Amino acid sequence: MSNIYGKGAKGRATKLHALITRSKGRCEKCGAGEQAFLQCAHIISRKYSWTRTDLDNAFCLCASCHRFFTDNPVEFGIFTIDKIGDDKFDELIEKRNCIDKFDWEEEADRLKVIAKEEGLI
Ligand SMILES: [Zn+2]
Numbered sequence: 001m002s003n004i005y006g007k008g009a010k011g012r013a014t015k016l017h018a019l020i021t022r023s024k025g026r027c028e029k030c031g032a033g034e035q036a037f038l039q040c041a042h043i044i045s046r047k048y049s050w051t052r053t054d055l056d057n058a059f060c061l062c063a064s065c066h067r068f069f070t071d072n073p074v075e076f077g078i079f080t081i082d083k084i085g086d087d088k089f090d091e092l093i094e095k096r097n098c099i100d101k102f103d104w105e106e107e108a109d110r111l112k113v114i115a116k117e118e119g120l121i
Pocket of ligand 1: 028030032064065066
């Protein structure tokens with residue numbers, strides 16, 4: 001079975017983060033519902049550990065809006081600032097730049113608690 005989320009605790013955390021993000025149940029840009037293939041769209045690239053599974057670092061977007069923003073990063077930036085504001089964006093940038101080791105086991109456990117509380121798992 002292929003796993004798009006990655007291996008081990010990092011993969012578990014990434015999968016839970018996507019599950020929680022998609023549970024918003026509608027596209028945050030166009031309002032489309034679950035039938036529009038909702039996806040977890042990262043604000044800051046998922047390659048950065050410290051923001052990869054931050055629930056403030058992702059929107060729930062339909063596949064179409066996600067593709068549009070991937071192809072149009074300037075529009076995505078404008079949308080992002082409009083949605084979360086400059087202060088929250090600055091916080092994410094600061095967190096992204098952290099160079100300390102990230103504890104994926106702890107993060108997977110944290111997200112599991114949230115997913116359970118929301119009845120997602
Ligand atoms: Zn959409």
